[in-house]
Amino acid sequence: MQPGASLRRDPSLATALRGTAARHRRERVIGAVLLGAALLTVVVSALIILSLFGGAVDFIRQIDLGTLFADGWYPRRGEFDLKTLVAGSLLVTGIALLLAVPVGLLSAIYLSEYASRRVRRIVKPILEVLAGIPSVVLGFFALTFISPVFVQRLNPGTSDFNLLAAGLGVGILTIPLIASVSEDSMRAVPAALREASYGLGARRLTTSVKIVVPAATSGIVAAVILGISRAIGETMVVAVAAGGSGGAQFTVDPFHQGQTITAAMASLATGTDRVAGATSAFQSLFFLGLMLFIMTFVLNQLGDIFVRRTRQQY
Amino acid sequence: MTTASRALPRSLHRTGGADWRGLLFHGLLLVSLVFSLLILFTLITDVLMRGLPVFQERGADFLTRPTSSSPARSGVAQGIFGTLMMAIFVSVVAFPLGIMTAIYLEEYAPDNRLTRLINVNIRNLAGVPSVVYGLLGLSIFVLALGPLTGGKSMIAGGLTLSALVLPIVIITSAEAIRAVPHSLREAGYGVGASRWEVTRLLVLPNAAPGILTGTVLSLSRALGETAPLLLAGAVLGGFSTGSRGLREQLFSDYTVLPVTIFDWSRRAQAEFRDLTAAAIIVLLVITLFANAVAIILRNRYERSW
Numbered sequence: 001m002q003p004g005a006s007l008r009r010d011p012s013l014a015t016a017l018r019g020t021a022a023r024h025r026r027e028r029v030i031g032a033v034l035l036g037a038a039l040l041t042v043v044v045s046a047l048i049i050l051s052l053f054g055g056a057v058d059f060i061r062q063i064d065l066g067t068l069f070a071d072g073w074y075p076r077r078g079e080f081d082l083k084t085l086v087a088g089s090l091l092v093t094g095i096a097l098l099l100a101v102p103v104g105l106l107s108a109i110y111l112s113e114y115a116s117r118r119v120r121r122i123v124k125p126i127l128e129v130l131a132g133i134p135s136v137v138l139g140f141f142a143l144t145f146i147s148p149v150f151v152q153r154l155n156p157g158t159s160d161f162n163l164l165a166a167g168l169g170v171g172i173l174t175i176p177l178i179a180s181v182s183e184d185s186m187r188a189v190p191a192a193l194r195e196a197s198y199g200l201g202a203r204r205l206t207t208s209v210k211i212v213v214p215a216a217t218s219g220i221v222a223a224v225i226l227g228i229s230r231a232i233g234e235t236m237v238v239a240v241a242a243g244g245s246g247g248a249q250f251t252v253d254p255f256h257q258g259q260t261i262t263a264a265m266a267s268l269a270t271g272t273d274r275v276a277g278a279t280s281a282f283q284s285l286f287f288l289g290l291m292l293f294i295m296t297f298v299l300n301q302l303g304d305i306f307v308r309r310t311r312q313q314y
Numbered sequence: 315m316t317t318a319s320r321a322l323p324r325s326l327h328r329t330g331g332a333d334w335r336g337l338l339f340h341g342l343l344l345v346s347l348v349f350s351l352l353i354l355f356t357l358i359t360d361v362l363m364r365g366l367p368v369f370q371e372r373g374a375d376f377l378t379r380p381t382s383s384s385p386a387r388s389g390v391a392q393g394i395f396g397t398l399m400m401a402i403f404v405s406v407v408a409f410p411l412g413i414m415t416a417i418y419l420e421e422y423a424p425d426n427r428l429t430r431l432i433n434v435n436i437r438n439l440a441g442v443p444s445v446v447y448g449l450l451g452l453s454i455f456v457l458a459l460g461p462l463t464g465g466k467s468m469i470a471g472g473l474t475l476s477a478l479v480l481p482i483v484i485i486t487s488a489e490a491i492r493a494v495p496h497s498l499r500e501a502g503y504g505v506g507a508s509r510w511e512v513t514r515l516l517v518l519p520n521a522a523p524g525i526l527t528g529t530v531l532s533l534s535r536a537l538g539e540t541a542p543l544l545l546a547g548a549v550l551g552g553f554s555t556g557s558r559g560l561r562e563q564l565f566s567d568y569t570v571l572p573v574t575i576f577d578w579s580r581r582a583q584a585e586f587r588d589l590t591a592a593a594i595i596v597l598l599v600i601t602l603f604a605n606a607v608a609i610i611l612r613n614r615y616e617r618s619w
Contacts (some may be wrong), residue, residue, distance in 0.1 A: 023508060030510045034418035037411050038432050041484070044477050044578045047433050048446065051453035077390060091612035114343060123347065125609045130354050132605045133530070134538025137594050140579050144364075173352055205336040233443025234570075240579050255443040262541070263446050269452075269545045270576075285545070289449040293442065298430045300441035 022105030047190035050110050052293055055286020062280045073259055075268060075281040084250040089232055089260040091252060092242070095167025096174050096231040101224055107221075111179070111206045112186035131176035134293070140241030142169030147241065151194065155255050161243025164254035169237040178227045185219020185310045210216035222306035233292060235262035245270075261288050355479050365591030372543070375591060381552045381574060385585035390593050393574035396548070397537055397600065398470065400570055403472025403478055404536045411476075412483025416525075419484070420491040421513050439483035447478040448545025456547050464565030466547025471568060474546040475539060479532040486528025490521040523615030527608045534604035538597065540572035548573040571597045 037210050063080065070079035086090050107127070111120055147165035152158050181217050197207040213220070239245075243257035245267045259267065357362060368376055380388025415436075423429040451474030456466055463470040494517050502512035520526075544550075550571045558566065569577075578590040 027508050027510055031418075031422055035391065036416050036423055037414035037425070038418045040411060041415060041434060041436050041439060041480065044480065045439055047454050048439075048442065051450055052446070055449070055453065059399070103346045103349055105344050107350060107575050110343035112339065123351070126351055126354065128609065128619055129602065130350055132534055132538070132601060133354075133357070134540070134572055134597060134601060136540040137357070137361075137578075137598065138574050140575065140590055140594060141360065145356070166547045172350075172353055179350075203333060203336050205339045209339075229441065233445070234442070235445045236576065239541075240576065240578070245580070259596050262445050263442065265448075266541055266544055269551055271319075284451070286449060289446050293446050296443055297438065297443060300438065301599065304350070 001118075039192055043227065046075070052286055052290040055283050056290040059280060059283035059287040062283060072247060072249040073264055075264075075284050076247070079247075080280075080284055080292075081250065084248055085251055085259055085261045085264050087250060088242075088248065088258040089240075089253060089262070090165040091163055091258070092170055092234075092238055092260050093228055093231040094252060095164060096171035097224070097227060098230075098235075099168055100172030100174035100178050100227055104175045104223070104227070105182055105220065107175070107179045108183035108186060109208055109213070112183050113204065113212060127176045127179060130172070130182075133173075135173060135234060135236040136240060138159050138169045139166075139237040140239055142166055142241035143304065151255070158255045159243065159257060161257045162255050163242050163251075163278060164244035165259045166238045166240075167254065169241055170231050170234045171238065173234060174227045174231050178223045178231055181223035181226055182216065182220045183308070185216040185222070186309075188219070188310055189215040216305045216310070218309040221305045222310070225299055225303040227304065229296045232299070233296050234260060238263040239266040261292050264288060265292075324515045358598075360596060361594050362416060364588050365593075365595045367416075368592035369595075376589075380554070381569070381577070383552060385581075385583055386590055388578075388586075390571060390574055390596055392553075392569050393571035393593065394596065395583070395598075396471075396568045397572075399468055399564075399568070401476055401533060401537060403469075404476050404533055405529075407473065408476035408478045408480050408483055408532075408536075412480050412529070413487050413525060415480075415484045415517075416491055417513060417563055418485035420488050421509065421517065436481045436484050440485060444478055444539055445541040445545065447474055448542035450474065450477060450619040451542060451546030458551055466477040466549075466567070467565045468568040471543050471546050471548055472568070474542050475536045478539065478542055479536045482532040482535065483529055486522075486532065487525045490524025492522050493524060502527055523611055528610040530604050530611070534601040534608070535594050537570075537604070538572055538601050540570075540576050542571055544576070550577045571600070 010038075033075050063078070067078055067080050068082050070081040071082040072079060073081050111123065115123065142159060142165045147158075147160050147162060150168070151162055151165045152160075154164075158164075193211055193215060194207055195210045200230065202210070236262045239262070241262055244259040244263070248257065248259040265285055265288050268281060268288075376389045378391050379387060379396065380392050381390075382388045415432075419429065419433065423432075453471060455463055455470035455473045459470075463473070498516050498520065499512050502516045507515065549567050550573060553567045553569070575590055575593050575597060578586045579595060
């Protein structure tokens with residue numbers, strides 16, 4: 001039979017396949033509505049960037065640039081020392097990584113190379129629960145448990161509020177992220193590589209450390225970078241546990257109170273620092289937001305590049 | 315037989331007894347894994363030990379009273395109400411928009427520049443720290459749209475949280491849709507179904523468990539967020555709801571559980587510490603419940619094609 005012969009014999013079939021005009025119209029409308037929803041995400045990004053830049057530019061115009069290099073971060077007094085906040089953020093992030101990178105990485109090696117299917121089925125959801133604990137809860141835990149039980153024993157006389165406890169709290173929140181991203185990349189390493197290693201008589205330790213981990217390097221680097229980005233953006237743990245709600249002196253001592261970029265934003269929006277209107281303290285919120293946005297954006301792009309590299313490798 | 319082949323079995327059979335380095339490493343791995351579990355366990359017991367006495371002492375009274383400056387009369391009623399309202403907002407605003415976007419990207423979008431832009435943009439949005447969404451809420455939903463939203467109102471907060479979880483909803487839903495095998499779609503088109511019919515009748519029903527899991531997880535994330543709502547104007551401390559109706563409340567002061575927790579954790583009185591722990595128990599029951607539901611759903615419907 002010729003192709004299309006049945007169509008010619010039964011024209012109603014052709015119409016049915018082509019569909020009625022109403023059916024076509026419905027398809028087009030649905031497509032347009034869905035596209036509209038997708039475009040809304042672009043609008044959200046545009047609004048974020050617009051509001052950050054708008055506020056940040058106003059802030060720079062209003063203040064005397066010298067106040068960006070004052071003796072501390074006291075927005076209500078007009079002292080906007082950026083290095084205080086940047087040092088605080090770096091310190092907290094550093095402490096968090098010192099905890100989260102080894103713990104997350106070793107957990108990932110265990111889950112990917114050692115654990116039985118059953119252990120993984122039990123442990124992974126628990127890690128997800130840990131990742132799902134609200135950060136303000138971890139802040140409370142850092143303040144009321146980590147600080148007295150660990151930090152104050154390590155260095156008696158430390159105040160309840162200190163950067164070390166905050167950093168450890170942020171670290172706990174970062175563990176699941178680092179563990180899951182690096183485990184994904186280790187599991188993506190082809191089994192053939194492991195089998196070759198075992199075939200040469202290598203033990204599990206050697207295979208894990210000398211074969212799997214090097215093969216998963218890109219993914220592990222990505223995990224660390226995304227971990228840094230997460231830690232820098234973490235707000236509530238620091239806002240609750242690091243103190244310094246009115247402002248902070250420049251410090252790099254983890255046993256001191258202090259503020260990070262994010263905690264300064266939370267504190268500007270609360271309590272004695274609650275500000276509104278066009279004062280420069282209010283505008284500084286947007287300047288800090290822009291700084292944070294740019295830092296995490298760059299880190300996320302970097303992390304993405306490394307994640308993509310793992311995918312391409314195998 | 316050559317010496318080499320006789321030497322081989324001996325080298326395979328390891329000498330020197332147990333593999334100490336291997337055992338040590340195995341131990342180290344276990345310790346690091348157990349560390350996370352131990353923290354979770356410690357956190358939960360610590361909170362329960364501090365918070366449960368509050369419930370024993372005050373019972374339901376703690377759940378039904380508004381925030382007050384005196385610890386003995388403070389409760390979490392307003393926080394619970396706000397948090398539930400946020401859940402409704404996110405479900406009504408972010409879920410449909412997110413799922414629609416995911417459908418568009420997976421089923422409709424042509425592979426062109428616009429689609430790539432939307433995809434990259436969504437991935438970037440997912441990485442933006444939550445405080446920054448607070449600034450979006452503050453400048454757009456509170457200030458610019460103030461006349462419509464009532465300023466620092468429940469609506470402004472709900473929209474802020476919806477924007478925050480939108481990219482997560484999209485990413486998880488798109489993954490679930492992508493997991494539906496192509497043969498199913500082709501079968502649909504083969505019998506003459508239109509794109510929307512294939513999507514509605516074949517793709518969505520099969521992707522539904524995955525989409526549901528993702529949305530519930532993002533809901534639990536939204537309900538635990540503090541920082542964005544702090545900036546977008548949730549009230550710290552006490553406020554009176556008076557005898558306002560539901561519609562008026564949408565346009566006026568509100569607070570949510572995480573913000574109440576933050577507020578109380580900074581109070582000087584020691585009694586507030588215990589109240590904070592009790593409020594945390596309420597919040598954890600809500601968010602962990604949502605999490606558990608999502609994980610159970612996933613394990614139950616998980617299927618490989």
